[in-house]
Amino acid sequence: MNRNVLPAAMTMIAASVAHAEGPMATDDAGTLDKGGMKVEAVWAKDDEARGVEALFGFSVVENLEMEVAGAYAKDDAADPATKVRGIGFGAKWVPYRNETGWSLGARLDYGRNRIDDREADEKTTERELAVTALASYRLGNGQVLHINLGAAEVEAQGDSDTVGTWGVGYEFPLADRLQLTVEAFGEEHARPDKAIGLRYEVFDGFKVSAAVGRGNDRDFGQVGVAWEF
Numbered sequence: 143m144n145r146n147v148l149p150a151a152m153t154m155i156a157a158s159v160a161h162a163e164g165p166m167a168t169d170d171a172g173t174l175d176k177g178g179m180k181v182e183a184v185w186a187k188d189d190e191a192r193g194v195e196a197l198f199g200f201s202v203v204e205n206l207e208m209e210v211a212g213a214y215a216k217d218d219a220a221d222p223a224t225k226v227r228g229i230g231f232g233a234k235w236v237p238y239r240n241e242t243g244w245s246l247g248a249r250l251d252y253g254r255n256r257i258d259d260r261e262a263d264e265k266t267t268e269r270e271l272a273v274t275a276l277a278s279y280r281l282g283n284g285q286v287l288h289i290n291l292g293a294a295e296v297e298a299q300g301d302s303d304t305v306g307t308w309g310v311g312y313e314f315p316l317a318d319r320l321q322l323t324v325e326a327f328g329e330e331h332a333r334p335d336k337a338i339g340l341r342y343e344v345f346d347g348f349k350v351s352a353a354v355g356r357g358n359d360r361d362f363g364q365v366g367v368a369w370e371f
Contacts, residue, residue, distance in 0.1 A: 164182065164184060164349070164364070164367075164368055165351040165365075166353070167311075168288045168289075168311035168325045169234070169290055170276065171239070171247045171278035172236060172245060173234055173236050174199060174200070176201055177201065179199065179200045179370070180199045180370040180371070181196075181199075181369050182195075182197040182367065182369075183195070183197075183368075184196075184197075184365070185364065185365050186362070187362060187363055187364070189360040190217055190219035191215055191219070192215065193226070194213065196211065197211040198211075205236050205237050205239065206234070207234045207236075209230075209231065209232040210230070213227070220261045222260040222261060224260065225260070226256065226257050227256045230252065231253075233249060233250050233251075234247060235248055240280070243280065245277070245279075246275075248273065249273075250272070251271070251272045251273075252269075252271050254268070254269050254270075255267065255268040255270075267298075268298040270296050270297075271294065272294035272295075276289075283315070284321075285312065285315065286313040287312055288310070288311040288312070290307070291306075291307075292308075293307060305331065306329060307329045308328060309327035310325060311325030311327075312324050319343040320340065320341070320342050321341045323338065323339040323341060323353065324336075324337070332358060335355055335357030335358065335362070336355055336357055338353065339351060339352055339353025340353075348369045349367070349369075350366070351366050352366075
């Protein structure tokens, strides 16, 4: 997304409001079961920026999932480093769900980043509102195709900009409890980012993941854990 204040690399880490199941950036058309909860933690590096994010999700209504996330990131490209603290809120609704075939839904997300640019000696706030359509196609052999298409409005320093966003991802079972993920994602006026990752379910509901990627003349990667209960 076109950030007027925040470097693009830090935006990937700090308060990314739409949060897909690690290690993917492309979200799935699925929600927690009613009464279910989840906690996730991610460490990510994007070019010279690195940071952490923690998320809590829950579902009190069938087919509706709510999420709240907090993030902290630091960009070492600046001297002294620029720091960002963010918080995000999300709601995902998937009224059409199937074990095989298409599942369809949408999500609404809001994020707020507080940016401390110590090199320029200024503090600013960036806000983002995003709407995303979600589609997943599940095969009987465990492979899954995910498609995202949406738009995001970013407001910073009194200016706002709206861009289209997209993502396409695929999951391949490699072994019992182990999945390979590949994806491409991006936005208007930018080249695609591409990533490949692994997700392993240690025990029922508890997963670890990692991914690396390349796009727009930079490398990025992440490691994470997630627990659904």
